[in-house]
Amino acid sequence: MATPATKDALKEHCLRALGKPVIEVNVDPDQCDDRIDDALQYYAEYHMDGVERMYLKYQMTSAQITRGSTDSTTNVTDSVDNTGGAYAWLEQKVWIPLPASVISVLRIFPVTDHSTVPMFDMKYQMRLNDLWDFTSTSMVNYQMLQEHLDLIDHLLTGEVPIRFNQHQNRLYLDMDWPNEIPADQYLVIECYRKLDPTTYTDVYNDIFLKKYATALIKKQWGANLIKFNGVSMLGGVQMNGETIYSQADEEIKLLEEQLLNGYGLPADMMIG
Template structure:
């Protein structure tokens, strides 16, 4: 048996596997197509081989900055006697995502501490003062110092908090 390469050959294969030809399978073509589409969608969402890890980049435009600074107002009223009303402001600080995106793991940080050449950066000063002569300096000490700085940055700054809503195709970045 050759591997099915189209939807129609896959549908024929499934019907044969269910016993078509020996027993009557009372399923319309539309029903079979719908079940195949659902199975492929389930595979793409929940099986580790159905998704592909990739890096996406997004250019933040002036229109998005303006939209993110605006707020959406909503009002809530208590349900017992309708006497208390509160107004809430919800920020529009999201990035629209393509519908093919299933999840977002992380957002690269916006800081320049990773490889910047800022003269006042601690990493730059360590490189300048301690690594002027690589023949007399151990790389192990440098690596330990960089690991310590990474640890301190992780503790003091942390990672950028994000929320991803797949049903709305929105990535919320909860940062200043």
């Protein structure tokens, strides 16, 4: 029981940290489950060990490409002068579904493969001209050439514009699907995905998660008792839920500050 590997084991660990069974912790089991779910959600969204950086691929079928060329319609009317009738706004269905565990999309790799270019491609000829003999060619020149070619490709071709919101579970690809995406082509994205604690059970034993879940349950305990503040019990002991609530609130703020300063992922230049 000292090393929690399930949600129930983590709940018991937190309750023992608050004094169970020596003292009664006045929190309903459903409330404990809710607070642990809150802790897991916060852990996955902000802790660097709560997510994994990975690559996912998705095959674009002909049916998907056809759907991407159609529009969805939203009809609106003016709230003041609606004599003009409904105004139809169109939105192209240029999105693909993503798993709910994906919380951030960093980029999508180019749809076309530049490594299999024809013989008369400009890049192929420049490499052939500059690298005919590796023994006499400086790698510095080669690196500068590659950076220059990458800049040209970025200016003339550019990257695929993407939009992503984790609550939609959709990745929008703002491009001409029928003309730019071949049928049965695989799209590869770089993203962050939440770790599933039921699969990777070591998540439940994370030191921050245990402290944070304990503090959330302690705050719930104080919230349950705060309306009985000052009520005398047998023996003259008075309930003081406000103190428990305040202590837990300070612990939560301190833990969240420590997480953002020491355990969080650095901010990316652009996400989605």
